[in-house]
Amino acid sequence: MLGNYRCPNLDCPWNEVESEEGFCPECGSELKKVGIREGAKILGEKKKHPDAKAAKARVKEAKKMEKAKLMEEKDKIEAEKQIQKRVIDPDQTDDQIKDNIMSSLDDLAGHEAGTKWMRIGTLLSFNSTEQMIGAGFKAIIDQNKILIRQNELLRRQNETIIQELKNRE
Ligand SMILES: [Zn+2]
Structure with a gap:
């Protein structure tokens, strides 16, 4: 008031x-x-x-x-x-990237569990095909995120190794 x-x-x-x-x-x-x-x-x-x-x-x-x-x-x-929107960010630590990989793996496990429900769903819903495509697409995106992050970790490791070799010269 x-x-x-x-x-x-x-x-x-x-x-x-x-x-x-x-x-x-x-x-x-x-x-x-x-x-x-x-x-x-x-x-x-x-x-x-x-x-x-x-x-x-x-x-x-x-x-x-x-x-x-x-x-x-x-x-x-x-x-x-903003950082979370990007799959990887130069400011992220290796541990943060690893955490994100783990949570994407959890998401993927969620999709697997979801498909069982979707089989039941096919009997009930006309949109089940769309649901399946949607879930599959989401799973592919999650898999890609994991690969991109693993690549980033490998790239960082390579950089460290190269730097160490250079320092030895
Ligand atoms: Zn007063």
Whole structure:
């Protein structure tokens, strides 16, 4: 519900108004929905508080920090998604690639288990052929992902070996 919400605690210096219910960022009191008269009364009373200005700056800074943290978190998740979209990424460690191979193998095992259900499905569904083709196609993609990742691991090993041989010269 939209309205004017204020911290009703007159000992608390936070003197801003929120449009939604919640809690005072300074003292934790539940915000109170106020009308024009009560709002003005609280505002006037709290203006006298010696810490009012500092509290306003404090809360503003805290909100800014929280927003920045949220944005940073969002960026991180986005970057992680981008990496996962690519089958391999130069930034991935060998262990991460191995983990991905294992999870693709699990996916493949899932397809195998799925085919049994699909045999039952053929009796029940007109779309079973499409389902089979779809599942087969997904399995081929998963197999390809595994091969690409295994190739990357081999390529890295080769690079290490070549580098070691060069260092020996
Ligand atoms: Zn308060």
